[in-house]
Amino acid sequence: xxxxxxxxxxxxxxxxxxxxxxxxxxxxxxxxxxxxxxxxxxxxxxxxxxxxxxxxxxxxxxxxxxxxxxxxxxxxxxxxxxxxxxxxxxxxxxxxxxxxxxxxxxxxxxxxxxxxxxxxxxxxxxxxxxxxxxxxxxxxxxxxxxxxxxxxxxxxxxxxxxxxxxxxxxxxxxxxxxxxxxxxxxxxxxxxxxxxxxxxxxxxxxxxxxxxxxxxxxxxxxxxxxxxx
Numbered sequence: 001x002x003x004x005x006x007x008x009x010x011x012x013x014x015x016x017x018x019x020x021x022x023x024x025x026x027x028x029x030x031x032x033x034x035x036x037x038x039x040x041x042x043x044x045x046x047x048x049x050x051x052x053x054x055x056x057x058x059x060x061x062x063x064x065x066x067x068x069x070x071x072x073x074x075x076x077x078x079x080x081x082x083x084x085x086x087x088x089x090x091x092x093x094x095x096x097x098x099x100x101x102x103x104x105x106x107x108x109x110x111x112x113x114x115x116x117x118x119x120x121x122x123x124x125x126x127x128x129x130x131x132x133x134x135x136x137x138x139x140x141x142x143x144x145x146x147x148x149x150x151x152x153x154x155x156x157x158x159x160x161x162x163x164x165x166x167x168x169x170x171x172x173x174x175x176x177x178x179x180x181x182x183x184x185x186x187x188x189x190x191x192x193x194x195x196x197x198x199x200x201x202x203x204x205x206x207x208x209x210x211x212x213x214x215x216x217x218x219x220x221x222x223x224x225x226x227x228x229x
Contacts, residue, residue, distance in 0.1 A: 028173035031105065031180070035133060038109035039123050045106065048113035049123060056118060063226065067118050071217035074111035078104060079210035101180055104209050108136045108216050115220040120227035121159055130168060131159035131224075133176045138212075139219045141179060150175065155223040 041047035046054075051070060059065035112135045113123055121128045134142055135155045145151040152158070152168060 028170060028177055031133065031173045031176045034102070034105040035109045035113075035129060038106050039113050042106070045110060048110050049117050051110065052114040052117045055114070063118050067115050067221055070111060070114045070118065071214075071221065074107050074114075075210050075213045075217060077107050078213035104212070105136075105180055108213055109133070111213065111217055112136060112220045112224075115217070116159070116224045119224040121224060125159075126164045126166075126169070127161050128159045130164075130172045131155040133172050134158060135220050135223055136176055136216055137179050138215055141175075145175060155220075156225060159224065160227075 038045070039048050041050065051073075052066065055066040055069040055073075056063065059069060109132060112132045116128055116132060117123055121131075132155075134151060137145070142151065142154050146154060150171065152165070153161070158168075
């Protein structure tokens with residue numbers, strides 16, 4: 001399954017720039033809208049702060065246990081088939097953006113936002129917004145983009161920068177949009193290939209988003225260090 005997924009992801013990355021270049025405003029605005037709705041809540045998804053508070057209460061105020069609980073919950077959400085079709089007002093976004101893309105963007109942004117909130121970061125801060133979106137790219141992609149100087153720094157450094165640099169907002173949005181399209185395109189290609197083997201297509205389809213969310217979640221845990229209020 002790993003080989004199939006990797007081939008699909010690589011093909012998706014080749015196609016993604018063409019897709020995002022056709023409508024950069026739409027894809028970038030989609031990313032920011034998904035982030036804001038993930039933070040504030042939409043449909044059956046409560047606000048990220050509320051999700052964080054619920055997990056913190058369930059674990060008697062133990063921050064690290066609450067963080068782990070939040071990540072585990074969202075891994076399960078990501079693996080639920082059809083989740084994106086039940087996101088209330090976000091369904092309209094699926095007209096121009098595939099439903100799977102809408103769902104995974106919301107789930108991962110909400111998860112990272114909840115982790116950031118639990119670790120004492122201000123979800124109203126635009127620096128934290130950029131840090132959340134960059135985290136969704138995943139550690140390997142972030143490291144590559146930082147080395148290439150496309151991004152100035154990894155998530156924690158962005159979240160705690162002395163001032164907000166508005167010039168990187170568009171760069172962050174475009175990179176996240178490109179990556180998300182690549183994921184979904186690659187997932188669909190991998191699933192198509194997987195259908196040639198009985199039962200494999202379903203495994204690929206159910207596992208890809210869950211695995212990606214697992215990796216993003218653990219990256220968020222390592223990046224968003226505890227800040228004293």
